[in-house]
Amino acid sequence: MILVVLENQRGIIHDFSLQAIVAGQQFANEYNCPLNILCLGENADNLKNQASKYECDSIIIAEHNLIKEYTSDGFSKALSDVIQDKKPQFTIMGHSYMARDFLPRVSVKQDIPFISDLTSVNFQNEKIVFSKQVFNAKFLTNIELDPNVKSAILSFQSSAFSKDKLIFGTPKNIEKFNLSLDKEDIRIVSQEPFKETSSDVDLSSSEFIVTVGRGIESEDNLPIMEKFVDAIGADLGSSRPVVDMGILPKSRLVGSSGHTVAPNLYLAVGLSGAIQHVVAMKGSEKIMAINTDRDAPIFEVADYAVIGDLFDIIPELTRKISED
Numbered sequence: 001m002i003l004v005v006l007e008n009q010r011g012i013i014h015d016f017s018l019q020a021i022v023a024g025q026q027f028a029n030e031y032n033c034p035l036n037i038l039c040l041g042e043n044a045d046n047l048k049n050q051a052s053k054y055e056c057d058s059i060i061i062a063e064h065n066l067i068k069e070y071t072s073d074g075f076s077k078a079l080s081d082v083i084q085d086k087k088p089q090f091t092i093m094g095h096s097y098m099a100r101d102f103l104p105r106v107s108v109k110q111d112i113p114f115i116s117d118l119t120s121v122n123f124q125n126e127k128i129v130f131s132k133q134v135f136n137a138k139f140l141t142n143i144e145l146d147p148n149v150k151s152a153i154l155s156f157q158s159s160a161f162s163k164d165k166l167i168f169g170t171p172k173n174i175e176k177f178n179l180s181l182d183k184e185d186i187r188i189v190s191q192e193p194f195k196e197t198s199s200d201v202d203l204s205s206s207e208f209i210v211t212v213g214r215g216i217e218s219e220d221n222l223p224i225m226e227k228f229v230d231a232i233g234a235d236l237g238s239s240r241p242v243v244d245m246g247i248l249p250k251s252r253l254v255g256s257s258g259h260t261v262a263p264n265l266y267l268a269v270g271l272s273g274a275i276q277h278v279v280a281m282k283g284s285e286k287i288m289a290i291n292t293d294r295d296a297p298i299f300e301v302a303d304y305a306v307i308g309d310l311f312d313i314i315p316e317l318t319r320k321i322s323e324d
Contacts (some may be wrong), residue, residue: 001165001212002027002035004089005079006051007098008043013050014206015163016094021054022161023092023121030123031089036060037171040078041067048174055169059177060086062204071188078179085108085177088151095155103153114153117144119160130154133256133279143297158204159262159283175319201207201235203252203259208267211237211254211281215270215291215310219247225269227313231321237261239271255280274300291316 004024009013021037028035034057039047039166052058053131062082067074075098083091084108091106093099095117095193107114120131130143146150171230203209210229216222234311238248240255256260256276266284271277273289280286282301289302299305306313 001033001088002031003038003086003091004035004056004081005040005091005093006047007040007094007096008041008047008114008222009202009205011049012047014096016096016099016156016158018163018166019158019161020092020156021051021056021108022093022165023156024164025055025167026161027082027090027121033089034058036086036088038062038082038177040082041070041075052171052174053168054171055167056171058173058175059171060175060177062179064179065179066181066183067179071186072102073186073188074106074181076102076109079103079106079180079183080109080179081179083112083151085246090151091153093155093279094156099155103105103155105225107153108253110151112151112153113149114155115145118154118156123126124220132157137267138275157270162262162283164285187271201251202254202262203235203237203254206235207264208232208234209240209254209261209263209265209281209284210234210269211265211271212240212242212248212269213239213271216242216247218246222247222312224311224318228318231318234265239277240274267313268298270294271298273301 002024004020006017024035037051037056037059038060039051040062041107041232048059048061062078067078093103103114116131118130118132122129127147131140136142141220212225212316225236236252237254238252242248243250243253250258256279260280262283264285266281268289270291278301285303286303288304289298290306290308290313292309294307
């Protein structure tokens with residue numbers, strides 16, 4: 001059995017979880033085994049309603065008043081109990097901040113391996129080989145799963161699987177899982193939910209991103225890009241040099257140490273395309289780049305290339321779009 005764990009994001013299924021369902025469907029098909037989807041904790045019923053349109057064998061709802069708000073203690077105990085009961089071959093999540101926080105605890109509780117931040121999987125007859133980035137995304141390494149391992153927890157990086165490949169259908173069964181939790185299981189005290197500032201945005205779920213690089217030169221030129229993204233309805237991202245120069249906050253960083261994104265359209269403006277940046281956005285559906293250097297590495301992954309000065313191109317595009 002394959003178990004996919006959904007993450008709640010403001011009442012809806014997190015984009016990473018939709019990609020995890022795709023992974024689960026492919027694993028279930030490869031191993032010819034059932035696929036169960038787990039709706040855990042806060043908004044479990046809402047997640048169940050949304051997940052009911054995807055092909056799976058069963059949707060499991062696990063609710064308890066002690067996990068209405070996320071804590072690593074509560075969620076690790078709850079998921080550990082589900083794994084203990086259902087004994088899935090693979091438990092799958094998207095590699096979100098939540099997954100990084102509580103899945104290692106589940107791994108320890110169940111004494112099963114946690115293979116994290118994976119970029120791909122290759123089924124080779126009786127072998128399964130995973131890939132992940134190492135050394136700050138400068139290298140890609142393969143991990144071959146020992147055939148004697150009967151159960152493992154996996155987390156996949158954003159864009160490892162495309163949600164466009166979701167298979168729609170109707171679950172064969174919906175069940176409630178009775179969690180056994182008490183106050184002694186929860187040692188962490190929740191604080192008030194973090195409130196994002198108006199400048200913060202969850203780029204990982206954005207459909208259209210414009211990311212600016214070193215070519216912006218200084219903070220004085222930032223309004224050019226802000227007017228442009230407002231005109232076209234995109235979210236503004238940043239490369240590492242722009243963050244280091246203090247032009248944009250780290251919450252806007254696209255890269256191996258920031259957001260990993262996979263929008264429908266990604267526009268890279270005035271950035272070279274260092275490997276640490278490319279690995280975090282190469283899963284985008286379409287990539288367009290604007291750069292004065294025709295040999296910039298970003299053009300190697302771009303579907304569309306514009307060779308030119310952003311200070312000539314962006315204001316003119318903004319003017320044309322605003323007129324329309």
